[in-house]
Amino acid sequence: MTDTTSPPEADLQPPSLWPTILGGWSLAALVLCLASAGAIATLRFPDPDDAMRLLEVRDWLAGQSWWDVGQHRLNGGDFAMHWSRLVDLPIAAAMLVLDPFFARDTVNRIAMTVVPLITLLALMALAAELTRRVSDVDRAKLALLLAPLSIPIAYQMRPLRIDHHGWQVVLAVAATTLLVGRATARSGMLAGLALASLVTISLEGLPIAVAITAVAALAWAWQPDRRNLLRALAATFFVAALALHIATRGPGMFAQACDALSPAWLAALGVAAASLIAATFLDNRPLFVRVAVLVGGGALALALIKLIAPDCLRGPFATLDPLVYRLWYLNVAEGLPIWRQAPAWASMTIGFPIVGLIGTVLAWRRAEGAVKTRWAILLAILGFASALSLLVMRTGATANALALPGGAWALLAMLQRTRRIGSVSLRTLATAGALLLASPGLVAGALFAALPGSTSHPSTSKPGYPACHSVADVRALARLPASTLFAPIDVSPEIITMTHHHAISGGYHRNTGALHRVIAGYTDTPAAARAEIVASGATYLVACPGAIEMDIYREEAPNGLWARLDRGERFAWLTPVPITGSPVLAWRVNNSSRTPLSGTPVRP
Numbered sequence: 118m119t120d121t122t123s124p125p126e127a128d129l130q131p132p133s134l135w136p137t138i139l140g141g142w143s144l145a146a147l148v149l150c151l152a153s154a155g156a157i158a159t160l161r162f163p164d165p166d167d168a169m170r171l172l173e174v175r176d177w178l179a180g181q182s183w184w185d186v187g188q189h190r191l192n193g194g195d196f197a198m199h200w201s202r203l204v205d206l207p208i209a210a211a212m213l214v215l216d217p218f219f220a221r222d223t224v225n226r227i228a229m230t231v232v233p234l235i236t237l238l239a240l241m242a243l244a245a246e247l248t249r250r251v252s253d254v255d256r257a258k259l260a261l262l263l264a265p266l267s268i269p270i271a272y273q274m275r276p277l278r279i280d281h282h283g284w285q286v287v288l289a290v291a292a293t294t295l296l297v298g299r300a301t302a303r304s305g306m307l308a309g310l311a312l313a314s315l316v317t318i319s320l321e322g323l324p325i326a327v328a329i330t331a332v333a334a335l336a337w338a339w340q341p342d343r344r345n346l347l348r349a350l351a352a353t354f355f356v357a358a359l360a361l362h363i364a365t366r367g368p369g370m371f372a373q374a375c376d377a378l379s380p381a382w383l384a385a386l387g388v389a390a391a392s393l394i395a396a397t398f399l400d401n402r403p404l405f406v407r408v409a410v411l412v413g414g415g416a417l418a419l420a421l422i423k424l425i426a427p428d429c430l431r432g433p434f435a436t437l438d439p440l441v442y443r444l445w446y447l448n449v450a451e452g453l454p455i456w457r458q459a460p461a462w463a464s465m466t467i468g469f470p471i472v473g474l475i476g477t478v479l480a481w482r483r484a485e486g487a488v489k490t491r492w493a494i495l496l497a498i499l500g501f502a503s504a505l506s507l508l509v510m511r512t513g514a515t516a517n518a519l520a521l522p523g524g525a526w527a528l529l530a531m532l533q534r535t536r537r538i539g540s541v542s543l544r545t546l547a548t549a550g551a552l553l554l555a556s557p558g559l560v561a562g563a564l565f566a567a568l569p570g571s572t573s574h575p576s577t578s579k580p581g582y583p584a585c586h587s588v589a590d591v592r593a594l595a596r597l598p599a600s601t602l603f604a605p606i607d608v609s610p611e612i613i614t615m616t617h618h619h620a621i622s623g624g625y626h627r628n629t630g631a632l633h634r635v636i637a638g639y640t641d642t643p644a645a646a647r648a649e650i651v652a653s654g655a656t657y658l659v660a661c662p663g664a665i666e667m668d669i670y671r672e673e674a675p676n677g678l679w680a681r682l683d684r685g686e687r688f689a690w691l692t693p694v695p696i697t698g699s700p701v702l703a704w705r706v707n708n709s710s711r712t713p714l715s716g717t718p719v720r721p
Contacts, residue, residue, distance in 0.1 A: 197627040641674070
């Protein structure tokens, strides 16, 4: 059957879909809140970045400069961050409204619950509109059903998940939705603004932003009447990115950086924008000439980066200290390719995009006219996003979101077939099967979760030590006098957010010196580790037995300080400090040069 129906043109978020959008979102929000009730009650963060984001917002509201996103409770106050204030705005707004009426802990819980759910609402509304624009209202409603069933989407937009990834997904889908609508200057301007916001929030959004822009350019090459959209998109992308850079960086706007918008990246965006706009004046030239001009513009922007900031082409992690790269970066799962992931997460990440790609291809083949063009645009963007998710797992949520129209198309096609089955029992089974086929990531996650030992990291610490099952275990350190703690990288954001202590480093790549110091402190020989710890100014050494990070240190350095402490050895320069009611371990650091270094095993 050929789909010749052209979806009606309308403004973003047609009113007729809102009752379904709000109903579907309310149900999804209720389920997510119930599933997260324990975490909300105890303020148990999904990720260290969420704790750090909360602290960043609170520091800003307490008087830290809008232009200063550094973390002054790490590394003696010298701890650079590449984050953007844009993501802080909705969280801060919620807190400013709630602070006069509730205690701070209650405000934190409400704000950290509401803001991610608003992000989910925005995504579901955009997914419905995107699906309606390429298909119809029935499939738009199915896209709403499928959105919260995607584990990567639900993970990035569940309560307490206030880091920037959810907003990046929303902005990528918004730009795509505008691209498949009417090819007007207004659509181009809004798409350019979405892409500028996307890369301002984090430069990790640059690949998908470039892909969306490239698809818009190629669509113009095939259909020159899309020139107004492309011109507006290119100009707005550059101008808005420049304006947002100035607004969010202020006095630091001229600082060069490879991991955030900076003069070099903005110069390349300017060259790319000028090239795209210039190309649109070649409407009467052959197709191959238009494509060649587009390729030339992209090459020119790339050459400019190579000329003025060649290190940026190597990526932000290329200059990491070798020890930091090996023991930290290569163990950050979200930045690794799909083949380096646990089977469950790999399946949940790529399962639904595969269904979406199949559905999008079938829909494109059966469509005609303007609808076929829209499906083609979506297919190109989805194909790139899916390929990107194979290389960097954290981009999987964007691929899942862009797969919703194709997944909805495939689901409706299967449901239409099941309706023709005469037997009620067989029809019921076939319908259930169609729903399962349309959400393979959810099915795979459930199957892997049912396997023994698949949901937790087995502790291999000394049997006498209870294992840290949650980073929240370190909150018991609040009983110690306020001081600087030499703590593992993964728990340091929790410590500085939820206690009165300072720490040395969190998992943020700009601070390779602080990262090296922490890793070396746990993996070097006791003598070398003592020098690192004393030099840090720390009063206490902290450890979380059984945590993945601690196990990595022990396995990589069996004669390092932590491995020896874990085996029961004690050192005169480390005095054990009991932390009642918590598995976290702490030692007071004696920095006297006369204290002996030798370690002795503890007798059972």
